[in-house]
Amino acid sequence: MKKSLFVFLFLLLTLTACNDEPKDVSNHNGNQTGNGVKDDQGLEDLATLYPLTGLPSNTESTDRAVTVMINNHPDARPQTGLTDADIVYELLAEGEVTRFLAVYQSYKPKVVGPVRSSRDYYIELAKGYNSLYIAHGYSPEAKKLLTNGYIDNLNGMEYDGTLFKRSSARVAPHLT
Numbered sequence: 143m144k145k146s147l148f149v150f151l152f153l154l155l156t157l158t159a160c161n162d163e164p165k166d167v168s169n170h171n172g173n174q175t176g177n178g179v180k181d182d183q184g185l186e187d188l189a190t191l192y193p194l195t196g197l198p199s200n201t202e203s204t205d206r207a208v209t210v211m212i213n214n215h216p217d218a219r220p221q222t223g224l225t226d227a228d229i230v231y232e233l234l235a236e237g238e239v240t241r242f243l244a245v246y247q248s249y250k251p252k253v254v255g256p257v258r259s260s261r262d263y264y265i266e267l268a269k270g271y272n273s274l275y276i277a278h279g280y281s282p283e284a285k286k287l288l289t290n291g292y293i294d295n296l297n298g299m300e301y302d303g304t305l306f307k308r309s310s311a312r313v314a315p316h317l318t
Contacts, residue, residue, distance in 0.1 A: 192248035194228035209268035211277040223254035
């Protein structure tokens with residue numbers, strides 16, 4: 143009885159999933175639809191979408207992505223500029239401490255932070271975006287990647303006080 147019920151359900155699902163009327167795709171040129179701007183064939187133009195969010199833009203996005211290591215320690219909250227990121231990854235740094243890797247392309251805020259030190263696996267993620275990678279400090283493994291030119295980067299240890307400034311509202315090591 144169970145076997146025949148299984149066969150019946152399988153056939154029912156298989157038959158209902160099939161559609162004998164194919165869609166007419168003869169007018170489609172392979173472009174996907176996106177932001178509502180239609181070309182002469184009625185197809186939407188993707189050239190004015192931000193590549194990481196898919197949101198519409200007034201101009202074609204040619205800016206390089208920037209990735210920033212941001213602290214997620216409770217004492218470092220609230221973070222600055224995190225909500226402006228196109229994509230945010232949260233990964234363990236060590237123990238039970240996490241950090242964010244914020245990816246910015248469609249909008250780049252003037253202030254982001256608190257910026258923290260890099261880890262090699264965050265650098266690998268950032269490399270996938272061909273981004274400019276920003277951190278303040280590094281693990282030994284990350285230092286090897288950064289000093290060997292694996293990714294274009296700015297490190298707060300070199301630019302502390304110029305590009306990187308401590309916020310008076312935060313206690314070290316929580317920079318802004």
